[in-house]
Amino acid sequence: MSAVLPQWKIAVVGSGAVGCFYGGKLAALGQEVHFLMRSDLEHVLRRGLKLESAKERTVHLQGVRAHATTQEIGPCDLVLIALKATDRDALETLLPPLIGEGTALLTLQNGLGADEFLAERFGAERVMGGLCFVCLNRTAPGVVKHIAQGRIGLGEFSGLPLPRTHDVALLFKHAGVPCEVVGSLARERWRKLVWNVPFNGLSIAAGGVDTEAILADESLTYLARALMREVIGIARALGHELPSSLVDDQIRLTRGMGAYRPSSLIDFQEGRPVEVEAIWGEVVRRGFNAGAEVGRSEALYRLIRAACTRRGG
Amino acid sequence: MSAVLPQWKIAVVGSGAVGCFYGGKLAALGQEVHFLMRSDLEHVLRRGLKLESAKERTVHLQGVRAHATTQEIGPCDLVLIALKATDRDALETLLPPLIGEGTALLTLQNGLGADEFLAERFGAERVMGGLCFVCLNRTAPGVVKHIAQGRIGLGEFSGLPLPRTHDVALLFKHAGVPCEVVGSLARERWRKLVWNVPFNGLSIAAGGVDTEAILADESLTYLARALMREVIGIARALGHELPSSLVDDQIRLTRGMGAYRPSSLIDFQEGRPVEVEAIWGEVVRRGFNAGAEVGRSEALYRLIRAACTRRGG
Numbered sequence: 001m002s003a004v005l006p007q008w009k010i011a012v013v014g015s016g017a018v019g020c021f022y023g024g025k026l027a028a029l030g031q032e033v034h035f036l037m038r039s040d041l042e043h044v045l046r047r048g049l050k051l052e053s054a055k056e057r058t059v060h061l062q063g064v065r066a067h068a069t070t071q072e073i074g075p076c077d078l079v080l081i082a083l084k085a086t087d088r089d090a091l092e093t094l095l096p097p098l099i100g101e102g103t104a105l106l107t108l109q110n111g112l113g114a115d116e117f118l119a120e121r122f123g124a125e126r127v128m129g130g131l132c133f134v135c136l137n138r139t140a141p142g143v144v145k146h147i148a149q150g151r152i153g154l155g156e157f158s159g160l161p162l163p164r165t166h167d168v169a170l171l172f173k174h175a176g177v178p179c180e181v182v183g184s185l186a187r188e189r190w191r192k193l194v195w196n197v198p199f200n201g202l203s204i205a206a207g208g209v210d211t212e213a214i215l216a217d218e219s220l221t222y223l224a225r226a227l228m229r230e231v232i233g234i235a236r237a238l239g240h241e242l243p244s245s246l247v248d249d250q251i252r253l254t255r256g257m258g259a260y261r262p263s264s265l266i267d268f269q270e271g272r273p274v275e276v277e278a279i280w281g282e283v284v285r286r287g288f289n290a291g292a293e294v295g296r297s298e299a300l301y302r303l304i305r306a307a308c309t310r311r312g313g
Numbered sequence: 314m315s316a317v318l319p320q321w322k323i324a325v326v327g328s329g330a331v332g333c334f335y336g337g338k339l340a341a342l343g344q345e346v347h348f349l350m351r352s353d354l355e356h357v358l359r360r361g362l363k364l365e366s367a368k369e370r371t372v373h374l375q376g377v378r379a380h381a382t383t384q385e386i387g388p389c390d391l392v393l394i395a396l397k398a399t400d401r402d403a404l405e406t407l408l409p410p411l412i413g414e415g416t417a418l419l420t421l422q423n424g425l426g427a428d429e430f431l432a433e434r435f436g437a438e439r440v441m442g443g444l445c446f447v448c449l450n451r452t453a454p455g456v457v458k459h460i461a462q463g464r465i466g467l468g469e470f471s472g473l474p475l476p477r478t479h480d481v482a483l484l485f486k487h488a489g490v491p492c493e494v495v496g497s498l499a500r501e502r503w504r505k506l507v508w509n510v511p512f513n514g515l516s517i518a519a520g521g522v523d524t525e526a527i528l529a530d531e532s533l534t535y536l537a538r539a540l541m542r543e544v545i546g547i548a549r550a551l552g553h554e555l556p557s558s559l560v561d562d563q564i565r566l567t568r569g570m571g572a573y574r575p576s577s578l579i580d581f582q583e584g585r586p587v588e589v590e591a592i593w594g595e596v597v598r599r600g601f602n603a604g605a606e607v608g609r610s611e612a613l614y615r616l617i618r619a620a621c622t623r624r625g626g
Contacts, residue, residue: 206619207520217622223615230608295543295608302536303616306519309530 155185424591468498
């Protein structure tokens with residue numbers, strides 16, 4: 001790895017757990033990182049940003065560049081987009097002030113549709129995607145707790161990796177984030193959905209249970225495995241080959257997480273919008289159109305929608 | 314219809330809502346009906362049996378023949394079996410005292426497997442099945458409330474209808490119960506499952522909702538329809554042709570029921586065993602073995618099992 005890293009101007013749009021964690025890691029490395037913040041703005045300006053971890057020392061960042069608008073930030077080299085998929089439309093007005101000639105847009109959003117959305121509006125060549133395999137919870141204003149994992153799978157929307165893909169990966173690696181350049185961003189998205197569809201889904205549909213409770217129940221574990229196989233089948237029907245061994249691998253990984261509340265469950269329980277369409281809706285629609293079997297995912301999709309309606313919102 | 318009905322000795326095994334309702338109708342007709350009772354025995358011996366109805370006059374039966382054991386009842390011409398499918402094993406000891414030379418066993422049990430169970434143990438030629446399309450609730454000891462419908466589809470386990478099938482149908486008709494002899498008992502069972510799988514299932518899996526709440530929610534209605542189509546597909550794969558128009562018909566019928574709590578939901582909410590295996594388990598297993606698509610039913614099956622485990626029991 002190169003001894004001297006380039007100094008980049010980076011914006012983080014959507015400073016929830018994911019944005020604060022990865023942006024915070026890059027800021028701790030000495031990069032110029034600007035955070036667009038809403039509710040936590042005052043708190044972070046005064047008290048900084050804390051990244052807690054079970055395994056590593058707590059990182060306490062002071063003098064954080066937090067902003068209320070993207071106009072204040074101006075054009076950047078790289079924009080990390082960590083807004084919820086349900087807030088996607090806000091990007092149409094939030095992003096333009098951040099975009100200069102060579103600005104790369106790296107979306108860390110869950111589910112499907114984020115890449116296409118950005119490509120249509122800001123040009124496909126700008127768009128990169130990062131799949132975060134990480135367990136994080138925002139525990140208080142300006143405080144993110146890292147629970148497990150952290151790896152990013154990084155790819156280009158337009159196709160094969162570019163030199164900049166490797167540059168960004170190197171940046172994350174220097175910041176202590178395992179980051180792997182992937183040959184196919186789309187396949188990587190589906191690989192993540194193999195986890196998100198069952199675990200985020202069952203955590204809501206089974207009445208508010210964490211990953212440990214899912215894996216402690218024989219029927220839910222059985223259904224989680226069946227859902228994983230179904231999502232792998234849908235991905236294959238769409239041309240994204242994923243190995244069947246992923247099912248066992250993900251079960252094993254998930255056992256290692258302990259009693260983890262998936263982000264969708266936290267959203268659901270705290271009354272925030274759940275990324276229903278970007279995760280289950282798109283999986284079912286794309287799978288159906290490709291002629292794949294989608295029954296289990298569809299049942300989950302409709303039950304989650306109904307649960308969100310009953311909760312309100 | 315014949316002016317003089319034969320006088321039959323009839324036993325009702327399993328005197329819940331279904332057993333009390335149909336047995337009570339036959340008793341009101343003047344037939345010799347013996348009820349095997351557990352919790353309601355003393356009450357019914359003293360105060361009789363009440364059949365309430367929104368549309369008809371309340372029938373109050375006094376001097377009801379209620380018994381604690383089947384030994385007390387002795388051999389009968391006809392045995393109505395209305396025990397829960399989850400209590401099926403009890404029939405091995407309950408039935409023998411009721412069985413004489415020509416005794417017919419008519420099971421009114423939900424789901425799949427009851428006919429085969431009786432045929433194996435007591436001879437296939439004895440076994441008749443009745444599919445009750447009826448909304449009933451037991452509202453108090455010895456009190457059954459009739460909410461809607463009431464039709465019985467009556468068939469022979471061994472094949473085509475026999476003279477006795479028509480005799481039993483006639484008996485019910487005289488008692489004011491619409492009763493139709495069906496060419497195929499198995500097909501009739503699947504026709505009923507087209508309703509039970511979605512509505513009994515979603516009432517539990519969606520967190521305790523009645524039929525009106527299911528049909529008031531767009532996602533649950535969508536899923537109910539998809540489940541009906543799936544069950545029709547499973548039935549067809551098993552050789553039981555059912556018309557696709559059943560989906561619309563059942564939705565329309567269900568709208569007419571108002572805020573009906575399916576029996577499985579009542580069982581679930583009152584802490585009684587739910588007929589999970591006889592309904593969803595068997596549908597999924599038989600469908601899977603026949604190569605049919607079972608995904609939606611399987612998701613529901615696993616979620617209901619998990620809900621029952623969480624509730625306890």
